[in-house]
Amino acid sequence: MMWKSVFYKEWLKIRWFWLGYTTMAIFVILYLFLTVKHSFAFTGGKNTWNNILFLGNQFFSPLKFVPLAGGLAVALAQYFPETVNKRIKLTLHLPIKDNKVLLLMHSFGGACLMISYILTCGLFAGFGLVYFPVQIVTSCMISIFPWFLAGLTGYFLIALIVLEPNWKFRIYYSLIGGFFLSIYLKSPVLAGYSHANSGLFILTALVSVVFLFSAYRFKKGEV
Amino acid sequence: MNNVIECNDLTHFYGEKLVFENLNFQVKEGSILGLLGKNGTGKTTAFNILNGFLQPRGGKCFIFGEDTQHLSPKTKARIGFLIEGHIQYSFMNIHQIEKFYSGFYPNWKPAAYWELISKLNVSPGQKISTMSCGQRSQVALGLILAQDPDLLILDDFSMGLDPGYRRLFIDYLREYAKAENKTIFTTSHIIQDMERLIDDLLIIDFNRVLVQSSVNEFLGNFRRYDFVLENEEADLKRKHFILNIERVKNKVELYTYSTESDVKKYLTDNKILFSNFRQVNMGLEDAFIGLTGKY
Amino acid sequence: MEKISRYILVFVGIITLAIILPEFYWMTFKKPIRIPFVLYSCVDNEFMIQRISEKKWIDTKGKEYSREEYEEKLPLMFSKQLLASGTMPDSINGVALDMRAISREKSFFRLKASDIDAPVPDLYPLFESRSGRAQLELPEDFFRITWRIDFIDAQTNKILEEKSQMFSAALFQKGFLFPAKKISGLPTPRKSCDEGYLIVDSKDQLFHLKMIKGKPFVKKIDLPEGLKFRQISCVDFKNKDFYAYLISDKNEIYIIKQDTYQLIKWPVDGYNSAKSELKIFGDFFNYTVIIEADDHLKAIALDKQYNIAGSYTEKWPVQEQLWEGRIFASIFPAQLSMTSDKSKFIRFYFSRTKGYTWIILNLLLAAFHFILLKRRKTRLKNHLADMGIVAICGIFGFIAIHFFQNKFFD
Numbered sequence: 001m002m003w004k005s006v007f008y009k010e011w012l013k014i015r016w017f018w019l020g021y022t023t024m025a026i027f028v029i030l031y032l033f034l035t036v037k038h039s040f041a042f043t044g045g046k047n048t049w050n051n052i053l054f055l056g057n058q059f060f061s062p063l064k065f066v067p068l069a070g071g072l073a074v075a076l077a078q079y080f081p082e083t084v085n086k087r088i089k090l091t092l093h094l095p096i097k098d099n100k101v102l103l104l105m106h107s108f109g110g111a112c113l114m115i116s117y118i119l120t121c122g123l124f125a126g127f128g129l130v131y132f133p134v135q136i137v138t139s140c141m142i143s144i145f146p147w148f149l150a151g152l153t154g155y156f157l158i159a160l161i162v163l164e165p166n167w168k169f170r171i172y173y174s175l176i177g178g179f180f181l182s183i184y185l186k187s188p189v190l191a192g193y194s195h196a197n198s199g200l201f202i203l204t205a206l207v208s209v210v211f212l213f214s215a216y217r218f219k220k221g222e223v
Numbered sequence: 224m225n226n227v228i229e230c231n232d233l234t235h236f237y238g239e240k241l242v243f244e245n246l247n248f249q250v251k252e253g254s255i256l257g258l259l260g261k262n263g264t265g266k267t268t269a270f271n272i273l274n275g276f277l278q279p280r281g282g283k284c285f286i287f288g289e290d291t292q293h294l295s296p297k298t299k300a301r302i303g304f305l306i307e308g309h310i311q312y313s314f315m316n317i318h319q320i321e322k323f324y325s326g327f328y329p330n331w332k333p334a335a336y337w338e339l340i341s342k343l344n345v346s347p348g349q350k351i352s353t354m355s356c357g358q359r360s361q362v363a364l365g366l367i368l369a370q371d372p373d374l375l376i377l378d379d380f381s382m383g384l385d386p387g388y389r390r391l392f393i394d395y396l397r398e399y400a401k402a403e404n405k406t407i408f409t410t411s412h413i414i415q416d417m418e419r420l421i422d423d424l425l426i427i428d429f430n431r432v433l434v435q436s437s438v439n440e441f442l443g444n445f446r447r448y449d450f451v452l453e454n455e456e457a458d459l460k461r462k463h464f465i466l467n468i469e470r471v472k473n474k475v476e477l478y479t480y481s482t483e484s485d486v487k488k489y490l491t492d493n494k495i496l497f498s499n500f501r502q503v504n505m506g507l508e509d510a511f512i513g514l515t516g517k518y
Numbered sequence: 519m520e521k522i523s524r525y526i527l528v529f530v531g532i533i534t535l536a537i538i539l540p541e542f543y544w545m546t547f548k549k550p551i552r553i554p555f556v557l558y559s560c561v562d563n564e565f566m567i568q569r570i571s572e573k574k575w576i577d578t579k580g581k582e583y584s585r586e587e588y589e590e591k592l593p594l595m596f597s598k599q600l601l602a603s604g605t606m607p608d609s610i611n612g613v614a615l616d617m618r619a620i621s622r623e624k625s626f627f628r629l630k631a632s633d634i635d636a637p638v639p640d641l642y643p644l645f646e647s648r649s650g651r652a653q654l655e656l657p658e659d660f661f662r663i664t665w666r667i668d669f670i671d672a673q674t675n676k677i678l679e680e681k682s683q684m685f686s687a688a689l690f691q692k693g694f695l696f697p698a699k700k701i702s703g704l705p706t707p708r709k710s711c712d713e714g715y716l717i718v719d720s721k722d723q724l725f726h727l728k729m730i731k732g733k734p735f736v737k738k739i740d741l742p743e744g745l746k747f748r749q750i751s752c753v754d755f756k757n758k759d760f761y762a763y764l765i766s767d768k769n770e771i772y773i774i775k776q777d778t779y780q781l782i783k784w785p786v787d788g789y790n791s792a793k794s795e796l797k798i799f800g801d802f803f804n805y806t807v808i809i810e811a812d813d814h815l816k817a818i819a820l821d822k823q824y825n826i827a828g829s830y831t832e833k834w835p836v837q838e839q840l841w842e843g844r845i846f847a848s849i850f851p852a853q854l855s856m857t858s859d860k861s862k863f864i865r866f867y868f869s870r871t872k873g874y875t876w877i878i879l880n881l882l883l884a885a886f887h888f889i890l891l892k893r894r895k896t897r898l899k900n901h902l903a904d905m906g907i908v909a910i911c912g913i914f915g916f917i918a919i920h921f922f923q924n925k926f927f928d
Contacts, residue, residue: 005326012315045672046643046656053639053660054705085310089276094327095300099519133670135640135662160527172921180534183856188864191637196856196864203533206526213523213922220927221277278927292927 002096006104009091010078014109017077021070022116028066029120033127035059040131052136058190060124060140067117067151068181075158078109083162092219102215106159110208113155117148139191146193149204150184156207157181164214165222173214227252227287227374227406228273234281235268241430242268245282248425248435255400255407257421257438259414259511264427266410267307270378273408274304286374300328303372307379309363313352317345317362321369328370336369339395357388364392368399375400377409381416389413393420414508424507428515438507445510447503448477448486453496462489467516476503478513524922525903531918532911536854539914540846547842553810556830558819559591560610560803565817565830566591578830594620594801611803625755625800627763631792634749634765636862641670642705645712647728647735654707661685663698663717688734689727695719702750702762709754716762716774722746726761726779739779747772748791755800763798765791771807773824785826788816793860812836838872848875851912880912887916900924 036059039048051057082088091105092098121141128137157177164170184200186192193200228250235242242265250256260266271277272284275291284291287298294302312320317340325331339361343354351359360380367375375396381389397420400407411417417424424441426434434441445466452473464485467478475497479486483502490497505513555568565578566588575588589596590605597620600606609615641660649655659669659678666686669678689696699722703715714728714735724747728735749765760773764781769791771784789796789809797808804827809816813836819827837843855867887908891901904924907915 002327005323008319008326009312009315009323012319040673045674046658046660049641049660049672050643050656050705053641081312081314085306085308086276087310087312089274089306090304090310090312092276093274093299093302093304095296096327097296129675131675133641133660133662133675139637139640169921169923176531176534176921179538180530183534183537186856186864188857189637189862190639192862193864194637196866199866203530207530209519210523210527210530212520213527216520216523217923217925219276221271222925 002094002101003104006096006101007108010105010108011112013081014074014077014112017073018112018116021073022119025066025070025116025120026123028063029123029127032060032062032124033131036127036131045131049132049136052132052190056189058140058143060144061187063124063144064147064185067120067148068154068185069151070116071113071151071153071155072158074109074113075155075162078105079159079162086218088163088215088218098215098219099212102212103209106156106208106211109159110152110155113152117151121148142191142194142197145197146184146200149197149200150181153184153204153207154181156204156211159211160214163211163218165218169214169217225252226250226285228284228408230269230272230282230284232282233269233272233279233284235265235272235277235279237268243427244430246427246432248432250406250408250423252406253400253404254423255397255421256409256423256425257417258408258410258425258427259417260427261515264429266427267378269427270307270376270410273376300370301373303367303370303375305363305367305375305377305380308382309356309360311351311359311363311366313359314350316348316350317343318347320351320362320366324366324370330371332369332371334369335371336365339365339368356383357385360384360388360392364395368395371403373405375405375407375409377407379411380409381411381413389416392416396420414511415506418507426511426514433514442505442507442510444480445505445514446479446481446483447505447509447513448479448483448500449503450475450477450490450497450500453498464489467513469513469517476513521926524924527922528907528915528918531921532907532914533854535914535917536850536852536911537856540850540853541855543846543850547845548837549840549842551834551837553815554832556806556808556815556817556832557592557595557799558804558806558817558828560594560801561591563828564591565819565828567832594624594803595799613803615802620802622756623800623802625753625757625798627751627753627796627798627800629749629751629763629765629791629796631794631860632858632862633751634791635860638701639705642701642703642715644669644714644727644729645707646732647712647714647730654709654712656707663689663696663701665696685727685734688736689725692725692736692738693723694725694736694738695721695723700747700750703752704754710756711754713752713754713761713776716750716752718747718750737779739774739781741781757800765789765796771796782824784820784824786818786820844875847871847873849879849913851876851880851910851914876912880909883912883916884908887919900926 036048039059052059082091091101094101124144125137125141128140157173161170161173161177164173226249230246230248233246234244258266258269268277272279273286273291275294278292286294287301289295289298315323321333321336325333343358343361345354345358351362354362380392384392393416396407399405409420418438421438423437424434425432452475455473464479464481465477466480469476477486487500552569552571555570557566559566567576567578568588569576575583575585577583583591586603589599593600593607593610597606597617607615641662643657644661645654645657658673659671661667661669667682667689669681669685670676671678697720698717699720700718701715712728714726717725717727719725724739724741726737726739746767747764748767750762752762753760758776760775762774764772764774766772769789771786771789773782773784774780775782784807786807790811794809794811797810799806799808803822805820805824807818807820814831814833817830819829821827838847850871852868852870856864858865858867884905887905891898901924904919907919
């Protein structure tokens, strides 16, 4: 049951960051709906709905960079300790195939993030349905979905950048990665991402394995 | 007896700078081999290649018959590995780290680990990052012993340790290796430590192997002769049998594999007058410096 | 697996570079293309053109006018100015001018391509059409049409069952087939009065829905066989002539007359709703339809019987034909963008560069890469895919394969 040990190590590294991020994300959701509640009380439900439907109000916009912050935090918590003194050598020396152990580590971090994201989205939808009909909640979910994809993509890219042994290439990866992430973080009208979400999902899925490239370069002694 | 480690025609460069070329060496099963060389001769490079963390420009290394660049998990389980500086996952404490590693090795022997750790004066929840160098080395050693590997590769086991810890390491390692016919491949910058531990040695210099033999054989054959020159300006031509000469005014230290009579014959043949000729016994460190020269 | 990872990275790199490099290029070099402002003059039965950047006012024959002369040609547009300068005529074409009538007939309508290709809300406020109040008020509930029409109270988020059932029944009785495909109206209290919504059902039938004194008003509007609409834009014009402009999926422009629901097709052709902007100026004598595309403008003047009174077309060179565009075409094989000025949706908008001058740079870069590989004495066999990538993707591929090094040991 080697995967248990791998997950154990990863959990020890990320647990406080993950817990901290998840708590913060929950607070952000609570804050968002506090503003909604306030809007209902002070301007009325009809004006709140009207502002969202026809006047471009996106009450959930404070959430935009939150999933990305989570992705960055978990990735740094997980991979940075592996690069200090090249500690990842310890993991690569374990009696398990290199790519298998790396993928286990990566899946664990990714899964923890996804659990956080699903929790956040679930809360959002739950509170949303209290105040709004399903059509408005769906449009909001379409709008926030790419931000969560950005969080996962950010996690995958930070792993790639942190594991790369050569500074010059770290900069290249960061440049490409930064601009690539901006695709997920545009500010269109409500539900503007309707036609892009599936394509972005596929891209994120593809990016999930790219960290193996820099791990390989590290293993082969690239400097 | 099999070769546990075998390196053939190993060649590596750092950029354009040659580290070593066509390096060949073997480590037999059950031997404790020390790798000695000055800084920059490629010791860490050799270790990185052995552990699969560096692809050599040329040549191959084999451990238990497998190419070190593609070690199977089964073989990796038989290799115990100490990184220079006793590097470990220092965000864990002594319980967590044992729990972590035990999950990978079916033959994990927790008693071996805890026996060492009980000697440590640390609190149960103390993170390894807050321990001293010596305490960390004990943890590293305990983990290796608990893994019970057939081959131990130790990159500078003395790094950062005070004499007490270094002695502890050596005693444990030697006892462990001899009791169970384990193989050890190691290096240390403190040669007296090596002398206590190793049976065989491999001395490398820039680009080549200088010595590959047992310690006893080396110390038996490599000699130092001291004498005083009558004529301070006498020119001691470099002959092939003279591996090294240290000279202060007219006091000479001569290092060679040759016998006393051969050296004396050379001096008389060249009409070099000398006195107080005597052979000086050397420990391994003296012999190493004699062979490779002072900086 | 590492090789696959590298190719994924190269792919991501190419996508990213295909977005940002052309964007930076245009940010640096793009010049605005000033579209002339064209209006129909009822005085001369001629089109008057204003070239804003050149501060020129001309007619279609090229004759130049001063600003004042230009404005006098367009008295209905510039009535305020002419009144102030005392040059407002008493009559035009024998018809006496009544300021109130002029004001009543004045209208402006604008439809961008991005207004059509955009997300639409699913909920709308149904105003009380005859509230008796001077100002319209936003209702307390919003409706949606799924398998029936639901009115949901916004404050409580609960369905108003009675009202929903009443309106659902009314729609059902008129032959409405749920759900709705399109709901068009003016969902704002800032209009002179409420004329409800024009709704397309699941079988492309058109209905008019209003609420009068709390009760449903539903009218089925007869459409010719097979007529489908791409866009229905309701209007609130003072003359109360028609309810909406409708654009069919064949890009024909229709109007629906108020009260009679007569559907009239305007004799306007050359309009591509997906690529052009539509502007319609209404005044006492004419409707002027202006179609603005990327490379041309078409103006069609209609009289009040919707017959063509005149038309004018003007072309201009597009970005691709200017020197910035030509240089772009020799550097970049394509451009990717997440946004488009023709849509409000985020998509991967891909446009291949017209022409083939970029192939020269592609081949040069491939050759350069080949030389680099030779100098490094690498085995070319491992780099064939990279060469192919540079040959096809040009500068994007070249940068990507260098950012993600092809260095594999085995």
